[in-house]
Amino acid sequence: MVGLLALIPDVYGAMSVEGGIQTSSSGGSSVQGIFAADNNGATFLASSTGSGNGLEKNHLLDLGKYKIESSIALEDGSIDACSETTKTNEVGSETSVNLNAEGSTVYAALSGKRDSGAAGQMAGVLNGAVSSNLKLVVDDSILAYQNTNAEGDEGILGSVANSKANKMAIDGSFLGSGDFSTEQLSVAGSAAKVYGTVSFNGQEVINGDVLDGIASGELAVSSDGIYEDRNGDLGAFEASATNLRDSSANSIGYETAGWMWASPIHYKLSTSVIGSTKATSYAKEISKGANEWDRNTAKNVFRGTDTANKPGSGNVLELTAKTPVKGEYQGGTGDGNNNYMAFSRAVTGSTIAVTYTWYYTNVHVTGADGNSYNKAAESDVYFGANKAWRIATRESSATNSKFDVRTIATHEVGHSLGLADLYGSTDSDKIMYGYNNGQVKWSLRSGDKSGLWALYGN
Incomplete structure (x- = not known):
């Protein structure tokens, strides 16, 4: 700049x-x-x-x-x-x-x-x-x-x-x-x-628009993404920007990122780059990933009781022709609306996917663990449109599926929920492991469930 x-x-x-x-x-x-x-x-x-x-x-x-x-x-x-x-x-x-x-x-x-x-x-x-x-x-x-x-x-x-x-x-x-x-x-x-x-890696994640957005009120934004590194392995990056008033407080658990939702989440998946046919196919895989989190907690964290994994206004996500701008605050209010997903050409270089989550620094929600978390306002997920996305037919420990839609989406919506990446030597099988080596992983492991339950209960 x-x-x-x-x-x-x-x-x-x-x-x-x-x-x-x-x-x-x-x-x-x-x-x-x-x-x-x-x-x-x-x-x-x-x-x-x-x-x-x-x-x-x-x-x-x-x-x-x-x-x-x-x-x-x-x-x-x-x-x-x-x-x-x-x-x-x-x-x-x-x-x-x-x-x-x-x-x-x-x-x-x-x-x-x-x-x-x-x-x-x-x-x-x-x-x-x-x-x-x-x-x-x-x-x-x-x-x-x-x-x-x-x-x-x-x-x-x-x-x-x-x-x-x-x-x-x-x-x-x-x-x-x-x-x-x-x-x-x-x-x-x-x-x-x-x-x-x-x-x-050439992917801009924080800029003046993002900083102006949080400076206007007691807001914060977290950007979490994955990329393909020089060795062909998957790496992870994260960046956050916060604006706290002097009296603000925050309490974070080690598996969590510091925010949670007070209302069920609903996404709008843009059809503008990939078209409605492919968007409908991808929407089903994304819904499966979101519903994997939903069915492992008693609280309805995503909208609806969707068992067919179909896009719709009453389910996890619906389709929209709108093209959201990567990293731009859409004006979320924390009611679960104004959350967007898109396969975007603005996700460049080696970056595979990135999630932006805005949350209030002066409004808090009590988690199931009794801790106070910042109330989430909006969460947007952007997938790199230039990647060779595929739909796997089953889970696999092989390392040749870096771009399985459901695997990546399940990880990214975990960030939306308020879970952080894990990097421990015993975390490699978990959905929230931040250094995925290309395995197809759909099912929550015990560590993923522990983080989910800390926020939303079991």
């Missing part, structure tokens, strides 16, 4: 910093750096033309009225560039962190705090590479910026802004050989706001 960096005020220009200290080092088998700071400024530089055994830098710069924290970590890798510079004057400060490195662990973070306001950015990968530019400006407000491209076996990213009025945040991660790119700006002033975009 061009222009976010321009929103940060250039308070300092080419100002020289009296007392600023600059150090640098370069090496082959190891990387070392020396950091020094006073109330005028600080600079840290490190570089390596060879391999680095490790670099770990954690700094807290206490400037009286406010504090700046930064972290850079590298294990078993090499650095092309690594620098940190802080400039200060009587108004505030400006800090820049740049990291271009690869290794078994690569991580960078930068944050600032002043009075009740705080803002920060972070990104990192395992077994991969990171190119990141972080910037922090502290004056009357706190502005934190990042522009990061990263690839590896696993990755994380985050952005947060806190104020007296509210807190906004973005969190994201992927598991499986993949990549992400993000440009974000978090601002903490009289109110907190986060701007920017997040893309996994």
Whole structure:
């Protein structure tokens, strides 16, 4: 997103910093750096033309009225560039962190705090590479910026802004050989706001429209998707954006994602790309997946008592000619309507399917386990239209059915219900296992049922 960096005020220009200290080092088998700071400024530089055994830098710069924290970590890798510079004057400060490195662990973070306001950015990968530019400006407000491209076996990213009025945040991660790119700006002033975009494997999942939608009220959105990685295996990504008022609360169980429904869910499946004939066929498979969840709990979590798995206004889903826009809030009210499904050309690259769920951060529903969960407002599921979708005839442990409609749909509607991905070594047979290797799985396992029962009862 061009222009976010321009929103940060250039308070300092080419100002020289009296007392600023600059150090640098370069090496082959190891990387070392020396950091020094006073109330005028600080600079840290490190570089390596060879391999680095490790670099770990954690700094807290206490400037009286406010504090700046930064972290850079590298294990078993090499650095092309690594620098940190802080400039200060009587108004505030400006800090820049740049990291271009690869290794078994690569991580960078930068944050600032002043009075009740705080803002920060972070990104990192395992077994991969990171190119990141972080910037922090502290004056009357706190502005934190990042522009990061990263690839590896696993990755994380985050952005947060806190104020007296509210807190906004973005969190994201992927598991499986993949990549992400993000440009974000978090601002903490009289109110907190986060701007920017997040893309996994070329698929944009968070953008300005999504963030504007949740900033307008006490809302949050979660995007969960699966993709085909470079090795031909299936990986998973997730990203969430939240807007919480100061008094908001949240309670999450370990199998759950933090939201649940107060009313039965009903979807509208778009025919605009795949046509009505194929949509009717796919609707039957999707309904079977949804009804697998429904029949394993006493509560009617999907509309109707549909045993024929047919599309209709009184059943799990109906067909519509409307083309929903991926990632756009349709204005759900939590009554089970305004939930869409589509086979969409906007699901690009290696992404197979992605689910967006919006939920209120100030309205809660009590689960069967007695915990309080955010009330779901809307959940939309988008399947990649460019994938070779098929309809399997039976469950199978073979790994050649990555695009079975019913298998993928059963997993995705589990996210709609409020269940999170599972990644444990004993979870690979479960519907909510986030790293499916292409098996055809239709039946809920005990772990899936436990998560369902925590929310809706058995």
